[in-house]
Amino acid sequence: MAVTILNLLISLSVMLDAVATLPHANLYRDLKRQIAFGNFKPDQRHKLVGTKIASSLVSDITDCTLNCVSESLCKSFNIAASPDSENLYLCELLDTDKHRVSVNDLQANPAFNHYSPWYPCQPGSAGFHCDRQGKTCSDIKLHSPQAKSGSYVIDPDGIGGYEPFTVSCDMTDKYEVGVTVIGHDSEDRILVNGLESRGSYVRDVNYIGSSVAQLAVLSSTSAHCEQFIKYECVGSMLFRGGNPHGWWVSRDNIKMTYWGGATSANPYKCACGVTDSCADISFGCNCDKNDAVSREDSGPLTEKLYLPVTQLRFGDTSGDYEKGYHTLGKFKCYGIA
Ligand SMILES: [Ca+2]
Ligand SMILES: [Ca+2]
Numbered sequence: 001m002a003v004t005i006l007n008l009l010i011s012l013s014v015m016l017d018a019v020a021t022l023p024h025a026n027l028y029r030d031l032k033r034q035i036a037f038g039n040f041k042p043d044q045r046h047k048l049v050g051t052k053i054a055s056s057l058v059s060d061i062t063d064c065t066l067n068c069v070s071e072s073l074c075k076s077f078n079i080a081a082s083p084d085s086e087n088l089y090l091c092e093l094l095d096t097d098k099h100r101v102s103v104n105d106l107q108a109n110p111a112f113n114h115y116s117p118w119y120p121c122q123p124g125s126a127g128f129h130c131d132r133q134g135k136t137c138s139d140i141k142l143h144s145p146q147a148k149s150g151s152y153v154i155d156p157d158g159i160g161g162y163e164p165f166t167v168s169c170d171m172t173d174k175y176e177v178g179v180t181v182i183g184h185d186s187e188d189r190i191l192v193n194g195l196e197s198r199g200s201y202v203r204d205v206n207y208i209g210s211s212v213a214q215l216a217v218l219s220s221t222s223a224h225c226e227q228f229i230k231y232e233c234v235g236s237m238l239f240r241g242g243n244p245h246g247w248w249v250s251r252d253n254i255k256m257t258y259w260g261g262a263t264s265a266n267p268y269k270c271a272c273g274v275t276d277s278c279a280d281i282s283f284g285c286n287c288d289k290n291d292a293v294s295r296e297d298s299g300p301l302t303e304k305l306y307l308p309v310t311q312l313r314f315g316d317t318s319g320d321y322e323k324g325y326h327t328l329g330k331f332k333c334y335g336i337a
Contacts, residue, residue: 027068027075027097027117038069040076041118043098047078047109048116050094050101057088064091065115075100076116103128123147132159135221137169138336141178147171154180156217165210174334180218182331183208186312189327192236196318198245203312205328212251212310215331219251219304223335227307227328229260230298233287235322236314238297239268240288246324248301249311256306259285261299264306270297292321300329307331 027038053073058064061079068074076097080090097116098106106114106128121130126143133155134140140147140154149171155164170179185206195201207215219225229248231238237245239257248256258264261271266284273284279295280288286295301307308331317323 038065039118040065040115043106043114045081045108045110046106046114047112048076048094048098048101048114049105049107050096053093053095055090055092058091059088064089067091068093076114078112078114081111081113098128120144120146124152133164136218136333137167137178137180138222138334140169141171142336156214156221162214162217165214177334179332179334180222182210182215184330186328187330189325192314192324192326193317195315198315199247199313201314201317203326205310205312207308207331212308215308216251218333219307221337222304222333223337225304225307225331225333226300226302227309227331228300229309230296230327231287232294232296232325234294235290235292235319236287236316236324237290238270238285238287240283240290242268245316246314248309249313250306251308251310254306259297259299260301263303271299272297
């Protein structure tokens with residue numbers, strides 16, 4: 001390389017501190033000050049179609065990055081995914097990058113990895129060209145690491161299909177991955193009393209600003225979803241004897257007979273039933289002890305296939321002291337599926 005660069009700062013992966021101080025300078029050259037900076041993000045097994053400035057054989061990704069940063073016309077590069085027989089990689093310097101071309105020019109190609117400078121989107125938008133709405137809060141956070149917690153419009157199924165809707169994004173919870181939070185009309189601690197037969201208490205759960213169908217897409221687009229559920233009881237049973245008095249209803253209208261802290265692998269159990277720590281270990285839930293003592297069963301529901309909760313059902317609350325209170329948390333999804 002003919003260009004003399006004394007201070008060469010290279011980052012092959014996302015380097016957030018540098019981005020914060022140099023927001024639009026992910027490929028930055030100041031040859032007078034002898035500084036160059038490259039912050040490239042890979043698209044594995046892809047090749048960008050563009051005018052090749054130069055091709056060379058290099059020993060590793062660092063050399064290819066150095067070659068691009070050192071060449072004033074280079075805006076991005078393709079590098080062979082595997083070395084040749086001499087253990088060298090083909091490195092192609094290009095005169096454009098994926099942000100300047102159509103999405104179709106970044107082509108799947110098992111023989112190459114593509115590296116373009118990484119630019120954060122404005123908070124809320126996402127995609128190669130920052131030209132689409134974020135699918136989830138995690139998608140928004142991925143494309144805009146600077147995004148703060150607040151209200152955002154998301155479109156889990158992308159352009160077309162369901163309409164986008166407004167959600168709350170918690171950008172600090174879950175190691176700052178971006179948590180989509182959906183509220184509903186049954187978040188308060190609500191009394192259940194005076195109804196005896198199984199499931200005769202019915203509470204429909206309505207989600208704010210979104211349909212269950214839209215939330216099903218949010219769930220399938222996310223790596224994880226959860227919803228906290230609690231039943232505080234006095235003499236009011238849940239699942240005792242495998243014949244439920246209370247249950248929750250899945251997004252597909254299935255009667256779900258396990259409680260928070262358990263899964264469908266633990267039928268008729270609450271969290272204490274999974275750990276064999278219930279008030280009476282012969283039952284799967286604290287409430288199933290069915291005595292005059294205030295007890296509680298609670299924990300997160302985490303099987304995203306069944307979430308969110310669309311209805312709560314209870315019974316066994318018409319005796320002298322019998323009653324219960326239910327509490328259902330906001331629906332939360334995070335990570336990218
Ligand atoms: Ca849509
Ligand atoms: Ca009872």
